[in-house]
Amino acid sequence: MLASLWRSGWARLAAGVLCYGVAFAISLPRPPPANAVRALPPASNERRAPDVLPASYQLHARLDPNTHVVFGRGSIEWQNTSRVEVPSLFFHLYLNAFKNDGTLFLRSPFGAGRDGTRATQFGFTDVKTLKVREFGAEDLWPRHAPHSPNDPADETDIELPLPRAVKPGERITLDVEFEAHLPQIVERTGFERSFHLVAQWFPKLARLEPDGSFAHFPFHAQAEFYADFGRYDVTLELPENFRVGASGQRVSDTVANGVRRVRFVAEPVHDFAWTAWEHFVERREKIHGVDVTVLTPPGHAQSAAVTLESVRASLPYFSNHFGSYPYSTLTVVHPPVGAESAGGMEYPTLITTGAPWYLPFTGARGLEAVTVHELGHQWFYGLLASNEARFPFLDEGINSFAEHAALKAAYGAGSAFSGFGLQLSETALFRAVSVARAEDEAAAGAADQFSTFRNLGALVYSRTATVLETIARVYGRAKFDRALRAYTETQRFRHPDPEAFFAALREGLGEDAVTVLRKALSERGRVNYFARELQTARKQVPAGYFERSSGRELVTRSTTPAGEHLGRVTVYRHGDLELPVDVLLVAEDGTEQRANWDGRGAFRVFDYVGDSPLAFALIDPEHKLLIDADLSDNQVAVRKATASRIHERLAYWAGLLLGGVEP
Amino acid sequence: MSEREARSGKHSGLWFALVSAWLARALGGWVIALPVSLSVSQSGALASPAGDRVLFEAEALWLAELLRRDGANLLAALRASAVLLSLGLLLRACSSLLLYTAIAEPRPLLEVATRALTSVPRWLVLGGAELLARVLLVLLGLLLAASVDSLAFSKNELWLSLPELLVLLTITLTSGVLMLLADVMRVGLVLAPRVGLRRLFDESLSRLRLEFSAFFGSFLALCGAAALVFALAARAVEWLDVGQPGAYRVAAVFGVHQATLLTLVGIEYVWARWLFARLRPDSAG
Numbered sequence: 001m002l003a004s005l006w007r008s009g010w011a012r013l014a015a016g017v018l019c020y021g022v023a024f025a026i027s028l029p030r031p032p033p034a035n036a037v038r039a040l041p042p043a044s045n046e047r048r049a050p051d052v053l054p055a056s057y058q059l060h061a062r063l064d065p066n067t068h069v070v071f072g073r074g075s076i077e078w079q080n081t082s083r084v085e086v087p088s089l090f091f092h093l094y095l096n097a098f099k100n101d102g103t104l105f106l107r108s109p110f111g112a113g114r115d116g117t118r119a120t121q122f123g124f125t126d127v128k129t130l131k132v133r134e135f136g137a138e139d140l141w142p143r144h145a146p147h148s149p150n151d152p153a154d155e156t157d158i159e160l161p162l163p164r165a166v167k168p169g170e171r172i173t174l175d176v177e178f179e180a181h182l183p184q185i186v187e188r189t190g191f192e193r194s195f196h197l198v199a200q201w202f203p204k205l206a207r208l209e210p211d212g213s214f215a216h217f218p219f220h221a222q223a224e225f226y227a228d229f230g231r232y233d234v235t236l237e238l239p240e241n242f243r244v245g246a247s248g249q250r251v252s253d254t255v256a257n258g259v260r261r262v263r264f265v266a267e268p269v270h271d272f273a274w275t276a277w278e279h280f281v282e283r284r285e286k287i288h289g290v291d292v293t294v295l296t297p298p299g300h301a302q303s304a305a306v307t308l309e310s311v312r313a314s315l316p317y318f319s320n321h322f323g324s325y326p327y328s329t330l331t332v333v334h335p336p337v338g339a340e341s342a343g344g345m346e347y348p349t350l351i352t353t354g355a356p357w358y359l360p361f362t363g364a365r366g367l368e369a370v371t372v373h374e375l376g377h378q379w380f381y382g383l384l385a386s387n388e389a390r391f392p393f394l395d396e397g398i399n400s401f402a403e404h405a406a407l408k409a410a411y412g413a414g415s416a417f418s419g420f421g422l423q424l425s426e427t428a429l430f431r432a433v434s435v436a437r438a439e440d441e442a443a444a445g446a447a448d449q450f451s452t453f454r455n456l457g458a459l460v461y462s463r464t465a466t467v468l469e470t471i472a473r474v475y476g477r478a479k480f481d482r483a484l485r486a487y488t489e490t491q492r493f494r495h496p497d498p499e500a501f502f503a504a505l506r507e508g509l510g511e512d513a514v515t516v517l518r519k520a521l522s523e524r525g526r527v528n529y530f531a532r533e534l535q536t537a538r539k540q541v542p543a544g545y546f547e548r549s550s551g552r553e554l555v556t557r558s559t560t561p562a563g564e565h566l567g568r569v570t571v572y573r574h575g576d577l578e579l580p581v582d583v584l585l586v587a588e589d590g591t592e593q594r595a596n597w598d599g600r601g602a603f604r605v606f607d608y609v610g611d612s613p614l615a616f617a618l619i620d621p622e623h624k625l626l627i628d629a630d631l632s633d634n635q636v637a638v639r640k641a642t643a644s645r646i647h648e649r650l651a652y653w654a655g656l657l658l659g660g661v662e663p
Numbered sequence: 664m665s666e667r668e669a670r671s672g673k674h675s676g677l678w679f680a681l682v683s684a685w686l687a688r689a690l691g692g693w694v695i696a697l698p699v700s701l702s703v704s705q706s707g708a709l710a711s712p713a714g715d716r717v718l719f720e721a722e723a724l725w726l727a728e729l730l731r732r733d734g735a736n737l738l739a740a741l742r743a744s745a746v747l748l749s750l751g752l753l754l755r756a757c758s759s760l761l762l763y764t765a766i767a768e769p770r771p772l773l774e775v776a777t778r779a780l781t782s783v784p785r786w787l788v789l790g791g792a793e794l795l796a797r798v799l800l801v802l803l804g805l806l807l808a809a810s811v812d813s814l815a816f817s818k819n820e821l822w823l824s825l826p827e828l829l830v831l832l833t834i835t836l837t838s839g840v841l842m843l844l845a846d847v848m849r850v851g852l853v854l855a856p857r858v859g860l861r862r863l864f865d866e867s868l869s870r871l872r873l874e875f876s877a878f879f880g881s882f883l884a885l886c887g888a889a890a891l892v893f894a895l896a897a898r899a900v901e902w903l904d905v906g907q908p909g910a911y912r913v914a915a916v917f918g919v920h921q922a923t924l925l926t927l928v929g930i931e932y933v934w935a936r937w938l939f940a941r942l943r944p945d946s947a948g
Contacts (some may be wrong), residue, residue: 643703
């Protein structure tokens with residue numbers, strides 16, 4: 001029976017498919033273990049909300065999905081929280097960055113934004129009217145400056161002089177009507193066919209600093225945002241077949257006459273973004289007490305599963321390490337094909353991620369990395385609302401460090417790639433990316449001052465994360481975790497600057513660590529430890545003429561009877577960073593001796609005495625100094641080894657290739 | 664084969680062909696890998712008694728550093744490997760021809776080799792045509808993938824997105840049919856070396872049409888088996904973890920890899936033998 005079944009071609013075909021299925025199942029990457037998160041003690045004095053909510057928005061927005069225009073109206077309640085009178089307001093009209101090729105955002109002849117995309121359909125914000133209730137019925141918008149300060153071609157940073165100054169502590173209410181004409185997605189916002197990611201879409205007040213100055217800036221392609229905390233109460237109106245995701249909690253969702261009206265309330269946050277598309281597939285899950293919604297294009301079930309898995313692993317991690325997630329919802333959006341530039345962005349309680357559908361099957365953890373990174377921004381941007389334009393390392397840099405830590409807790413050493421007997425961590429990857437550009441510019445610079453976005457990426461993201469990981473490894477992981485926790489606790493719902501960060505680390509780790517940190521991030525500090533001149537010899541009895549009490553004695557050259565061996569290696573330090581370093585001395589018989597150098601001075605000689613000849617010296621055997629500029633000179637040996645493992649692996653792959661490609 | 668036959672040396676050609684098919688992969692791979700591994704040997708990463716074990720350590724810090732620091736050298740070495748690969752492909756094609764000839768008619772080694780020699784030019788033309796067709800197919804697939812419009816497709820929740828799935832299936836199936844057809848023609852070429860390519864093509868095609876499910880089913884079963892062997896080997900190598908100390912790990916991984924190559928040769932042999940049995944003029948058809 002079985003034999004006759006096997007003779008059938010279809011049975012063989014089924015067997016083949018089964019084999020493929022099993023092979024595929026064996027090859028799938030494994031999910032993280034359930035107990036991946038190491039818990040820190042819960043925070044004792046966690047802040048629940050900001051002291052004040054200076055800028056709150058109540059908006060009504062109707063989306064026309066055919067013209068891609070959002071018709072908005074509503075009110076903004078604003079308070080002068082500074083110590084001085086404020087004679088004018090500053091609005092960020094971010095969509096004007098996509099108005100024409102002359103804007104600060106798009107004017108580069110080499111393509112705009114982070115990936116060099118050019119705008120194909122332009123967008124802008126058109127403010128129709130703006131009135132201040134306390135100042136009467138006059139439409140104040142005609143008073144606005146025609147362009148950004150000192151930049152006639154840009155309209156993203158607009159000053160509005162007021163009829164009278166607003167006194168310290170005074171609260172005013174602005175009534176506003178506007179149209180947001182969405183661009184085809186260049187970056188982070190806009191539309192792609194009927195998919196809409198609506199971000200930076202309303203006239204947004206710049207943050208008022210305590211000294212009475214507005215932190216206003218034109219929208220630069222390399223920069224991000226900065227705003228005051230507030231309450232956002234937004235009602236969206238769109239065709240009934242559209243699925244929608246947004247910042248905050250959905251408090252009502254009704255359909256009448258073919259129109260869906262959805263109201264979201266987000267508090268306390270400093271921005272509000274939303275997305276709408278009729279093809280979204282929705283998956284929900286309660287994770288760590290938070291209602292998580294994942295919106296994906298059709299056919300991305302595996303991506304949705306991986307996204308949820310990433311949130312499951314990292315939400316508890318971030319909550320444990322950086323304070324609890326204070327909101328009840330989180331929405332994760334996968335933009336569809338064609339709208340990839342909208343992926344990988346953070347807004348309060350709404351993040352966008354994304355990866356090609358096949359990525360989760362390859363062993364590469366790109367989708368996990370983007371999801372965890374954007375989720376981390378709920379802390380380093382969301383709760384610790386630093387000025388992203390001026391100090392991008394405070395959000396992107398620290399968050400990249402947090403991302404690595406969370407991914408490592410979840411996926412171990414293979415946090416970037418795991419497969420074929422190779423485990424590549426994000427830490428190794430980011431180190432390699434950052435070390436090549438470490439001396440180009442300071443990582444702690446302002447976003448628009450970086451020469452290129454590639455440099456910003458290598459320095460703000462990778463270099464900062466690598467420096468912080470080095471500090472954690474050198475000065476103690478537990479101490480570092482506590483210091484960072486103290487920073488996130490004290491600065492929660494605030495707008496920290498670099499000094500607040502350095503102060504928290506000084507408190508937890510000491511002055512030496514902060515000196516290294518400052519130099520490495522703000523002054524292009526670098527370090528390269530390297531070993532040279534490994535010498536080894538048998539210990540000899542000193543030879544020659546010696547004056548003894550019995551007279552002059554000639555001692556001939558000979559080795560000690562015990563066969564003791566001496567060795568010496570010199571370790572040098574190039575660069576201006578002084579970090580303590582371990583040195584491992586290994587003898588031919590495998591015995592090890594360990595020494596330490598505090599890193600001060602230009603070099604240090606390490607002497608060895610042992611029963612076997614010194615064979616090898618290795619600087620930093622535990623890989624603590626990730627910022628070391630060159631790892632290949634960290635070791636010196638008497639004999640070189642062979643590349644047997646590499647050769648064996650490559651020979652096998654080449655053998656497979658020969659079998660698969662040959663005619 | 665019977666013991667008597669084996670003793671008579673009638674199958675010496677087949678044994679040699681099988682061993683050479685394995686050696687072509689193993690030794691060919693060894694030579695192709697040489698430029699890259701030599702380049703790695705020159706790097707500072709290997710100045711350690713641990714050798715290139717550090718490159719496979721957890722986190723792969725040294726591997727990332729090697730790629731960063733010696734990327735240009737490695738790229739040059741890869742180019743040299745690519746040249747060797749093209750020579751390896753010729754070697755592999757010859758060993759494959761030897762295997763097919765030995766299966767077609769079990770004879771002593773010298774006779775098999777002499778007979779195979781007469782088919783070399785046609786064999787290479789056929790192989791070149793197949794390779795070209797495969798490249799065109801991949802290009803076509805890329806073109807299709809670029810033009811599919813996933814936004815316009817249905818809302819069905821599938822594992823993969825529907826258009827991409829269709830493109831993938833189309834490429835896989837077409838590629839499978841192409842490989843099957845080429846293999847059938849190879850058998851024809853060995854069975855009747857003097858038959859014109861056109862006639863060979865027509866005959867093979869009509870035979871395939873008649874028994875498509877049998878041919879394609881067997882082909883897919885053996886390809887599936889190969890995929891399974893490959894996946895199992897990958898998991899075994901992961902488990903053996905050459906990033907840990909212990910020379911036995913390297914030896915074990917070498918064993919796993921060679922066993923995999925041998926198994927793949929075995930699968931190729933089973934497939935070719937089945938094809939010959941099916942396509943001989945005196946077979947049941």
